[in-house]
Amino acid sequence: MSHALKTDNSEGLIRDKALWMRRRALQMVFDKQLGHLGGDFSAIDILATLYFGVLRYDPARPDWADRDRFVMSKGHATGALYTALSAAGYFPEDWLDTYMAHHSKLNGHPNRQYLPGVETNTGPLGHGFPVALGIAIAGQITGAGYRTYVLTGDGEQQEGSNWEAAMTAGHRKVKNLTLIIDRNRLQQGAGTEETAGLDPLDDKYRAFGWEVAEISGHDYGQLLDTLGTPVGSREKPLCVIANTVKGKGVSFMENLTKWHHGVPNAEQFAQAMKELV
Amino acid sequence: MPVAAAETALRLDCRVAWAETLESLAEADERIVVVVNDSVGSSNLGGFKQKFPDRTINVGIAEQNMVGVAAGLANGGRVPFVSAASCFLTARAMEQLKADVAYAGFNVKLVGQSSGIAYGELGATHHSIEDFAWLRALGPITLIAPCDAWETAEAIKWAAAHEGPVYLRLSRMKVPTLDLPGRSFTAGKAELQRPGSDVTLIANGTTVHLALSAAEMLAGEGVSARVLNMHTITPLDTDAVIAAARETGAIVTVEEALDRGGLGGAVAECTSASHPVPVQRVGFPGFMPTGSIESLFKEFGLSPAGIASAARIAMRRKGN
Numbered sequence: 102m103s104h105a106l107k108t109d110n111s112e113g114l115i116r117d118k119a120l121w122m123r124r125r126a127l128q129m130v131f132d133k134q135l136g137h138l139g140g141d142f143s144a145i146d147i148l149a150t151l152y153f154g155v156l157r158y159d160p161a162r163p164d165w166a167d168r169d170r171f172v173m174s175k176g177h178a179t180g181a182l183y184t185a186l187s188a189a190g191y192f193p194e195d196w197l198d199t200y201m202a203h204h205s206k207l208n209g210h211p212n213r214q215y216l217p218g219v220e221t222n223t224g225p226l227g228h229g230f231p232v233a234l235g236i237a238i239a240g241q242i243t244g245a246g247y248r249t250y251v252l253t254g255d256g257e258q259q260e261g262s263n264w265e266a267a268m269t270a271g272h273r274k275v276k277n278l279t280l281i282i283d284r285n286r287l288q289q290g291a292g293t294e295e296t297a298g299l300d301p302l303d304d305k306y307r308a309f310g311w312e313v314a315e316i317s318g319h320d321y322g323q324l325l326d327t328l329g330t331p332v333g334s335r336e337k338p339l340c341v342i343a344n345t346v347k348g349k350g351v352s353f354m355e356n357l358t359k360w361h362h363g364v365p366n367a368e369q370f371a372q373a374m375k376e377l378v
Numbered sequence: 379m380p381v382a383a384a385e386t387a388l389r390l391d392c393r394v395a396w397a398e399t400l401e402s403l404a405e406a407d408e409r410i411v412v413v414v415n416d417s418v419g420s421s422n423l424g425g426f427k428q429k430f431p432d433r434t435i436n437v438g439i440a441e442q443n444m445v446g447v448a449a450g451l452a453n454g455g456r457v458p459f460v461s462a463a464s465c466f467l468t469a470r471a472m473e474q475l476k477a478d479v480a481y482a483g484f485n486v487k488l489v490g491q492s493s494g495i496a497y498g499e500l501g502a503t504h505h506s507i508e509d510f511a512w513l514r515a516l517g518p519i520t521l522i523a524p525c526d527a528w529e530t531a532e533a534i535k536w537a538a539a540h541e542g543p544v545y546l547r548l549s550r551m552k553v554p555t556l557d558l559p560g561r562s563f564t565a566g567k568a569e570l571q572r573p574g575s576d577v578t579l580i581a582n583g584t585t586v587h588l589a590l591s592a593a594e595m596l597a598g599e600g601v602s603a604r605v606l607n608m609h610t611i612t613p614l615d616t617d618a619v620i621a622a623a624r625e626t627g628a629i630v631t632v633e634e635a636l637d638r639g640g641l642g643g644a645v646a647e648c649t650s651a652s653h654p655v656p657v658q659r660v661g662f663p664g665f666m667p668t669g670s671i672e673s674l675f676k677e678f679g680l681s682p683a684g685i686a687s688a689a690r691i692a693m694r695r696k697g698n
């Protein structure tokens with residue numbers, strides 16, 4: 102069975118799932134005292150929208166050849182990815198309790214050989230996009246109907262491999278590929294624009310032969326409309342610049358580099374849980 | 379005894395010694411610059427950046443660019459210290475290391491931070507256990523893994539004064555400072571940490587203090603284990619290795635790295651050519667499962683007990 106196509110109730114469903122994912126990711130990171138909450142929280146609304154309103158997949162058949170693909174290029178945000186895969190039914194919720202535990206399948210960065218639903222291993226930045234491009238080209242060659250989505254960080258866009266992939270995708274008009282950039286404007290140590298500026302990102306992708314949409318990465322309506330655009334309606338690959346807030350949902354984590362890989366103490370955990378309702 | 383000192387000493391994160399030494403070298407030598415990949419904080423270079431903003435080149439998350447830029451800075455008369463997580467510095471920029479640094483012979487200092495399995499649970503992509511093997515294949519790069527804060531500082535001073543490419547493999551793991559009267563650091567020259575005649579334990583980096591504890595354990599069984607701190611893999615101190623083979627007849631190598639192609643590989647190549655003796659290699663077999671540093675060290679025998687057991691096997695194989 103395919104899952105997750107858009108219905109009239111999609112926005113409410115996605116909102117509920119995203120809230121659950123934020124709370125669950127927070128719990129995992131708090132329990133393990135390790136993780137990347139800032140980047141989890143900026144991406145969760147995007148992942149919730151994909152898994153509960155856009156992607157066609159069947160968690161019972163993770164190797165279904167015609168499934169839509171989602172590649173999590175920003176592999177450090179496993180709090181977002183693992184909660185999404187669990188919510189989508191790929192594995193039982195209690196596996197989340199083993200996050201980064203000894204010999205756990207829930208490694209700090211995703212491993213496709215450990216977990217169903219993971220399309221490729223990521224962690225080093227700048228890998229997911231070329232792999233997703235290859236997946237999309239395979240679909241183009243075979244005429245398969247699946248769509249391929251890849252999410253990168255914005256700091257991640259500094260890796261040259263992204264621009265090599267962007268060039269190939271634009272050149273080959275790989276229109277079944279959607280690149281989503283989590284544009285939270287922060288990387289590990291500072292803002293993107295004070296480190297190695299990316300703006301204007303939209304013009305860059307247009308110049309590389311892409312269609313570009315700039316939306317809010319926290320607005321379910323905009324996310325559903327943009328990510329759900331039929332492939333047939335365009336001639337080029339689609340780049341979605343999703344403007345987000347790093348740490349979104351917890352007031353004291355929002356827009357601060359220290360929450361890139363900061364972990365909450367007991368008091369902060371309680372406060373954050375209070376806000377995530 | 380060095381061992382007692384090792385066990386009681388305060389454990390230090392060598393990134394402090396790294397940053398302090400580099401800052402003081404940079405005060406005296408204006409040619410020194412750093413090149414980083416969004417790694418100012420993780421490299422403990424916040425102070426350097428504050429003091430020398432114009433000499434801090436943060437290229438963003440772009441390791442190939444980072445190493446190429448460093449080669450260019452060397453061409454322009456600067457002395458670049460590239461500082462990045464060793465997993466990305468080596469794996470991502472391998473061709474730049476080969477062509478732009480080793481083959482072109484530029485005076486670039488490569489500082490691999492958080493090497494080995496220091497990133498623990500973050501997994502195999504973030505572990506840097508292949509770096510010894512990869513960089514050993516690039517001859518002209520001097521390859522040094524300091525074992526403590528003191529040696530980290532000495533190795534950085536040596537690298538700054540040396541004309542030619544150097545890879546310094548640093549760790550964020552807290553290690554004891556080893557105490558030896560009149561200690562001095564010479565690249566390419568092994569440090570005898572403990573004399574012994576039955577077996578030689580050859581270690582580097584974060585594993586030297588573990589080898590010393592193993593030697594102490596073995597002493598309790600009447601086994602006299604020599605301990606060599608082989609901080610430099612390239613060029614290897616072949617004299618010390620051959621003497622160990624001749625005088626003790628069995629060798630154990632210990633490294634926080636793959637169990638092939640690195641220190642163990644270098645030692646085995648040397649002994650097999652000059653004075654074949656049993657060599658047991660303690661290290662990691664390949665991509666590591668999820669786990670903390672402590673649990674993985676234990677599981678894969680990077681512990682006093684694991685090293686002592688490898689020593690017993692090596693001794694048993696003597697003359698077979």
Ligand SMILES: Cc1ncc(C[n+]2csc(CCOP(=O)(O)OP(=O)(O)O)c2C)c(N)n1
Pocket residue numbers: 137139140141143175177224225226227253254255256257258283285287288289347361415416439440441466470
């Ligand atoms: C090749 C590589 N270099 C460096 C890192 C270390 N690192 C992990 S996350 C990160 C910052 C990523 O920033 P961004 O892409 O903006 O992600 P987000 O803000 O969504 O967390 C860095 C530098 C890495 N994982 N891979």
Ligand SMILES: [Mg+2]
Pocket residue numbers: 254255256283284285286287288
């Ligand atoms: Mg970002």
